[in-house]
Amino acid sequence: MAKDLVIGIDIGGQTTKCGIVDARGTILSQTVIRSDNHTEVEPYVAELAAALNHIIAEAGAEDRIRGIGVGAPNGNYYTGTIEFAPNLTWGGQQKIEFAKMLSEAVGGIPVSLTNDANAAAMGEMTYGAARGMKNFIMITLGTGVGSGIVINGEVVYGHDGFAGELGHTCAVRHNGRSCNCGKNGCLEAYASAIGVARTAREWLEMSDEPSVLRSLDRISSKDVYEAARDGDALAKRVFDFTGRILGEKFADFIEFSAPEAIVLFGGLARAKEFLTEPILKAMNENVLPLWRGKVQLVYSQLKESDAAILGASALAWEL
């Protein structure tokens, strides 16, 4: 039988999503397992392989799987390894030959691997808002800020496979916030879900301005978003500030690779009614005149739960 299907796997810190995908981008069968049940990689891979065998059987697809694409934090496209990934309970201290291990555990089906943001960029190019685009930059606004850069129709991997760490370019040069990566002032420290919540907390501490956020014990980016939707002035200004910082950095990114569009994806991108205007304002004020008003800001058109599987699956068509 023709090998006309692929599998996409998205490995996050907490959950791993897997799905069987056909050439039109339909997910035929899917499942989710915990990523954080194990501190060693071997039992995790065994559990993952069992889950894959289950959905393969469910779809009657035993001889039809052409390949498996994996999106994982710190995933290296060139070597198929997951390298020192601090957010994975079994991945922090080592370089894991993940593609090889998984392929062996599923009877030799070939496995290709990249980081989650690159996989998201491939998904958007193959099935989503970037269809037909050959030059765009995908920015994922989630717990962190990730990026996948597409130039001339190809994801940029760079010399070592790790290109596209735009979340760790410098947004605030002096007295910047400390970032999880060990540096200070990174874009991620401001423009991630965690960064937005932190901005709100800092601003509440620094003034007596009334805000519905004051009544909360813990503040998440979702709380800030809901407060902004309820008209809370401080919460709205948090998004103005976040959008400005994003737009300033997008101007730099445009001057690097002259993309047709910046594509936003991830939980925080849902706040687009508050982010779009300040992003575009700062982006166009800070970019060279030749690009002013010319680079689109678009939002992912894929369902977030599907996007991760579809993006990773897009990798497997290249196998």
Place this chain on the structure above:
Amino acid sequence: MAKDLVIGIDIGGQTTKCGIVDARGTILSQTVIRSDNHTEVEPYVAELAAALNHIIAEAGAEDRIRGIGVGAPNGNYYTGTIEFAPNLTWGGQQKIEFAKMLSEAVGGIPVSLTNDANAAAMGEMTYGAARGMKNFIMITLGTGVGSGIVINGEVVYGHDGFAGELGHTCAVRHNGRSCNCGKNGCLEAYASAIGVARTAREWLEMSDEPSVLRSLDRISSKDVYEAARDGDALAKRVFDFTGRILGEKFADFIEFSAPEAIVLFGGLARAKEFLTEPILKAMNENVLPLWRGKVQLVYSQLKESDAAILGASALAWEL
């Protein structure tokens, strides 16, 4: 006879350098004309074509020219146009179909065109310090700061042909110096020859610190370099400062495209004994741990006068 030769043309604001180049990168014949004798493009192209015919005849290469490569400010690889180039006396107000005009003026020899920094990157990859590298970033430190980005063995042109304006990414976010491009705080406003001279002048005004530079009427970057070589403490600190700003931005660039090396070229790169250490220090302090100490900083190995011609000529081999 086999078409085994190419022509490289480097158009600068003041002079235009042309040469006939063979496949080994030997310049068989060359000449220079003024770029700024005309305010209209037609007489400039006529003069350039005459100069080319002269060197072609000189080399006995009438039927051997495969193509012509041109490096020009604001040159667009995709369209062969020079667009609104403020530094060219005949180029500021319009979009000029330069490749087409020149080809017609030399009897139909095909012409390819890109900006000068991209041409420099191609020259370095074909004949110079980046031979064998597939991922590097060329930074030209001259009157301005230009850049040519190579990813996976190809120069990055982006969606519109103008990618690689790293000299206009933001080096100083707040109260930055005004740049020729109309923005403030650009890398070019600090790390170009003009920027270095300006730093020296500003520091001399702000303190009474003794410096040999105080005796000069006008200060150029060359003066600052010579003062530093003579042990002048202020001049040396100017290069420390310039190197730090370059290194900080290089960290961002590395996080974008994960190059194997940053290649420095241009007049200011001659000050490498004062720039290397502060650049590497700032670059490694500001980049993600995974790249610390891993990205090379190398200097062009091509003679500056030859490099411009060789770089442009490298374009023509692709014709």
